Amino acid sequence: MPRVSEEHLERRRRQIIDAARACFIRNGLYETSMQDIFAEANLSAGAVYRYFKSKSEIVDEIVTEGGGELQKALSALVNTDPPPDPDRLCLAMCQRITELARGNGPARLAIQAWAMAAHDGRLAAKVRQTMMTSRDHWVTYVRRLAETGRLPADIDADAAGRVLFGLFPGFILQHLLLGDAEPEEFAAGVRALFPVTAFTGVPTTAATTA
Incomplete structure (x- = not known):
């Protein structure tokens, strides 16, 4: 399996943060669920949890x-x-x-x-x-x-x-x-x-x- 570059990891991390921030601003910190973030980032749960546990x-x-x-x-x-x-x-x-x-x-x-x-x-x-x-x-x-x-x-x-x-x-x-x-x-x-x-x-x- 080819090794994932640091640049790719950082881009994916940035993708998750940007998606989460958009959800938080639109729906509120409390109302936003992890499922909302998965959907906004267009990523699977496993892909997101690789970077953030919660x-x-x-x-x-x-x-x-x-x-x-x-x-x-x-x-x-x-x-x-x-x-x-x-x-x-x-x-x-x-x-x-x-x-x-x-x-x-x-x-x-x-x-x-x-x-x-x-x-x-x-x-x-x-x-x-x-x-x-x-x-x-x-x-x-x-x-x-x-x-x-x-x-x-x-x-x-x-x-x-x-x-x-x-x-x-x-x-x-x-x-x-x-x-x-x-x-x-x-x-x-x-x-x-x-x-x-x-x-x-x-x-x-x-x-x-x-």
């Missing part, structure tokens, strides 16, 4: 993959020299989220995954790790702003990083559920709350006239 394993993979895409984008931006202003970082991250929320993109499942994680210990561990890693990136970002003199040196980076991190689940909720949140609008809001002058040591208008 629906939970497929969900874990999709959550890890989607979170990894966002973390990769955030890490690259945070480690840019010099780090971007908050509004520019917000714009770039919100744009990436909207890209991942198009069609059958992984961000479309974020809200369902959070809800499922509330009472699924296995998934909760995956979601928690993804969120904590992202939050750590935001803490690093605040520290880098402080190191470059754009925030006070004694700022509580952990507290500030948690606040900035919290903006993005909020953007996902509004973008997916309300349908009226756009990257440019969010960036403008961040710019209004955190004007560039607040990150350069130059007094703001309010502070000057007080």
